[in-house]
Amino acid sequence: MTQDNLLWSDVLGLLKDRMSKPAFETWFKETKAMIEGNNWIIITPNEFSRDWLESRYLSEIKEAIYSTTKEEANVAVIVENQSVGVSQLDVKIESILTQIEFLTQNEKVKILSLIKDKFTKEIISSKPQCGEQNTENSNYDEPNRISNLEKEVKQLKDELTGLHTEIRLLKKILANQNSGDTQEQG
Template sequence: MENDVWKEVLDVISDRISKPTFETWFKPSKLKIEQTSWLIITSNEFAKDWLEMRYISLVKDAIYEVTKKMPEVVFTAEEEDMALSYSDRKIDHILAQINNLSLIEKENLFDVLKKYFLLSHDEAEFHLGRESQFERNNQLNIGYELDRIDRLESEVEQIKNQLLRLNN
């Protein structure tokens, strides 16, 4: 099923860009659907970065046109795909989104995250202060990464929405 859907998405993309561009950047790519994310697997890191920086909107539009869904889209290089966990890829995706922000947007995001994580760290220390070191390590390691990813995604979306409102 993934291959059929990806072929349809690629057909839409191929109609919107030149043949050499399509052949170079999109034709070698593969799709892997993991939870609610679409992982676009490229042949190498350079192709991943190129697609992520220049064609993310086109890919999302084509996915929506074919599926009427708006999944999270994450680009990954083939060699990375085997090594990175789902949370690592989500973090990479968030960082790529942050890189697309203007300097002012990045500064605002940094201020929000700094306040959030300083408060969260203090609260975590307070709540975990009486537990054993073993329990503390387990609790921090198991849920921390997923919570951190969710908070970052939420913060990025809130900042984007605020910026859109300010620009209107």
């Protein structure tokens, strides 16, 4: 059993003691975890389980992790088929996106602006200047161009991932507000 599995097993033991057996069996029995430092990715078998854990059990998961490790954890919940090929970089990115979710809109705009400025300057500095030839003596060549395009694609993918996460969060907030409105009317 890997260290991740051992820690997750300990966390699951605490969660099992804190809830009914049917709830535990339904929502936690088939989960796995990937851990890097205080960044935890909980892997569920399907989207419904992911959504349920995020909306109903995230604070309990964080409390159980804290009880086990004595560290505050950044927790993200994903669907198993999304975890195929998940690398340590993916864990870091998911952790950063999770942290960004809790920022104000102004803070998110500022971070996005800083990231765009930094990467735009790097990309511009690697492009040929007007009249510069694409020769071996040049600072610009085809491999650099491809590398820069790959960076741009990755940046766009990361931005889209962030937007997707924000949209999911906004949908949850709206759903919670709508359910609150429905309860008030009832």
